[in-house]
Amino acid sequence: MTRRQTLFRMLAIQRVLVKYSLDDIIKETHLLRPLRFLFYLVPRRRDRSAPLGERIRLALEELGPIFVKFGQAISTRRDLLPTDIADELAKLQDAVPPFPATEAIAIIDGAYGEPVAEVFERFDREPLAAASIAQVHTAKLKDGPEVVVKVLRPGVQEQIERDLSVLRMLAGLADRYWQHGKRLRPLEVVEEYAHTIIDELDLMREAANAAQLKRNFHGSDMLYAPDIFWDYCRPEVLVQERIYGTPISDMETLRQSGTDFQVLAENGVDIFFTQVFRHNFFHADMHPGNIFVITTDPQRPKYAAVDFGIVGTLSPEDQRYLAENFLAFFDRDYHRIAKLHLDSGWVPEGTRVDQLETAIRTVCEPIFNKPLAEISFAQLLMRLFRVAQRFDVEIQPQMILLHKTLFNIEGLGRQLYPQLDLWKTAHPVLKRWMDEQVGPSAILKDFRENLPQLRDALRELPVIIQRLGDQAAEGRIKMNVQSTELTRMREQFVQQQRQRFWLTAAATGVVAGTLVILFADFPVVGYSLAALGVAAGIAARPRASG
Numbered sequence: 001m002t003r004r005q006t007l008f009r010m011l012a013i014q015r016v017l018v019k020y021s022l023d024d025i026i027k028e029t030h031l032l033r034p035l036r037f038l039f040y041l042v043p044r045r046r047d048r049s050a051p052l053g054e055r056i057r058l059a060l061e062e063l064g065p066i067f068v069k070f071g072q073a074i075s076t077r078r079d080l081l082p083t084d085i086a087d088e089l090a091k092l093q094d095a096v097p098p099f100p101a102t103e104a105i106a107i108i109d110g111a112y113g114e115p116v117a118e119v120f121e122r123f124d125r126e127p128l129a130a131a132s133i134a135q136v137h138t139a140k141l142k143d144g145p146e147v148v149v150k151v152l153r154p155g156v157q158e159q160i161e162r163d164l165s166v167l168r169m170l171a172g173l174a175d176r177y178w179q180h181g182k183r184l185r186p187l188e189v190v191e192e193y194a195h196t197i198i199d200e201l202d203l204m205r206e207a208a209n210a211a212q213l214k215r216n217f218h219g220s221d222m223l224y225a226p227d228i229f230w231d232y233c234r235p236e237v238l239v240q241e242r243i244y245g246t247p248i249s250d251m252e253t254l255r256q257s258g259t260d261f262q263v264l265a266e267n268g269v270d271i272f273f274t275q276v277f278r279h280n281f282f283h284a285d286m287h288p289g290n291i292f293v294i295t296t297d298p299q300r301p302k303y304a305a306v307d308f309g310i311v312g313t314l315s316p317e318d319q320r321y322l323a324e325n326f327l328a329f330f331d332r333d334y335h336r337i338a339k340l341h342l343d344s345g346w347v348p349e350g351t352r353v354d355q356l357e358t359a360i361r362t363v364c365e366p367i368f369n370k371p372l373a374e375i376s377f378a379q380l381l382m383r384l385f386r387v388a389q390r391f392d393v394e395i396q397p398q399m400i401l402l403h404k405t406l407f408n409i410e411g412l413g414r415q416l417y418p419q420l421d422l423w424k425t426a427h428p429v430l431k432r433w434m435d436e437q438v439g440p441s442a443i444l445k446d447f448r449e450n451l452p453q454l455r456d457a458l459r460e461l462p463v464i465i466q467r468l469g470d471q472a473a474e475g476r477i478k479m480n481v482q483s484t485e486l487t488r489m490r491e492q493f494v495q496q497q498r499q500r501f502w503l504t505a506a507a508t509g510v511v512a513g514t515l516v517i518l519f520a521d522f523p524v525v526g527y528s529l530a531a532l533g534v535a536a537g538i539a540a541r542p543r544a545s546g
Helices: 003-019 023-028 030-039 052-063 065-075 083-093 101-112 156-177 186-199 203-216 251-256 261-279 316-330 334-344 353-367 377-390 397-416 422-438 440-473 484-519 523-539
Strands: 120-123 134-141 146-152 237-241 291-294 302-305
Touching: 003 052, 003 156, 052 065, 052 083, 065 083, 065 156, 065 186, 101 134, 101 146, 101 237, 146 203, 156 186, 203 237, 261 302, 261 316, 261 397, 261 422, 316 334, 316 422, 334 353, 353 377
Parallel strands: none
Antiparallel strands: 120 134, 134 146, 146 237, 291 302
16 A cells, blocks of 8 residues: 555544544544645534444444554443443444455355255355454254354445555654654554454464364363355355353343352353463453353353454463563562563663552552452543553563453453452462473473483484584694694693583482472473482582692
């Protein structure tokens, strides 16, 4: 997309905002503020008498997928929005205007190379749900089960790439001219988001995500993921098991069925932290339109998830850092939080730990021991943002999906069970994960994983030593300088290198042998390794000089 086309798209965005009388947003858009009077000439401008929430929803729908997803994300935060606006934005979760069934059928025909009637015993033309990226139809496989068929919207990739160009231009301007641009790293944030949403356009990738999540929660009584019918999946078409459950937004039906909302809310927190830390693979689009509840046993309700287009993972370093921050937060160890920020490089060198610690304590301490209903997260977020500004905390683009998902999970928890103690529920999951990472079982696991390399190294060791000895005996390892002092230095260096090698081998053998003896079921191997370590230690003793 050229710069000229990007500018025209920015003008089109302004035009839609004026069309729906969202003048206040235009007044806050500084980049094109001098031209805003032109957009008041736009014909068919809507009357302000229409509810604000409806106007915002219609504007987001007209602007396209990226804007719809923004509306979906904030629709879960009823604590931050007026009720009427939240109700309207909730319609974006699964009630986006559908595209014609004839277009959906044409896409499916093209994907399979044969008519829909030859593939499905029944295909329902009326969409079950429509969203920003795709829409879903119900169907039945020939001699098979009931399924849902997900079809990409026509032209959706072009729309998304067009709006990503706009976001990149705005991010570039922010990075160059905004006082907080370097700290908030807008260009990296946009690229991270672009990578995520482009991946969402490949339905084969979504099918693979669903299959992975299903394996991760196999046998779980908390979360169910649908089966994928791989023979019918294509990049633009996905076929999966049809889920029968109550939408999580249908609170009245859940109440009538006797659902235990406390269990449901606590399980939601447990599922989130399990996905992030134990599995390192989390569903990152957890708005209410993608979550159902199976109430076969109302006292033990079970989540059923759909729409796996956006998933997230973290590096081991980010996982560890995040877990330590959460645990320090739950333990009210604000000094540890401040130190972690400094050690990770998220705050500039020279930042005083005690000052950062005091600032974090001031923001976080008031919210402990309070249920969600009594916590003003809007105020908390604003205060944390001011702390970040004061200490130049850098935004970490790789954490964007995680923050978005936690944002959604907390919003759902507020709706389901406002008395939920988020900290009490999450703490055991994190503590168990940290114990698995640094405890004896983790050490033994690492040793078992590295045992083949250690075995190969020990097997090659005699050969390497023999080769070095032969080369030394044949005079192939020599120095050109014949100075007596240099010769003596060379001999000392070689001896130190030899001693260091044997000491390393000794330590490895003793430690590995001890671990095997203590934690494994083959003590003979452990004693053998320990004996080799002792022998290496004897070999490491300095030799008497001649």
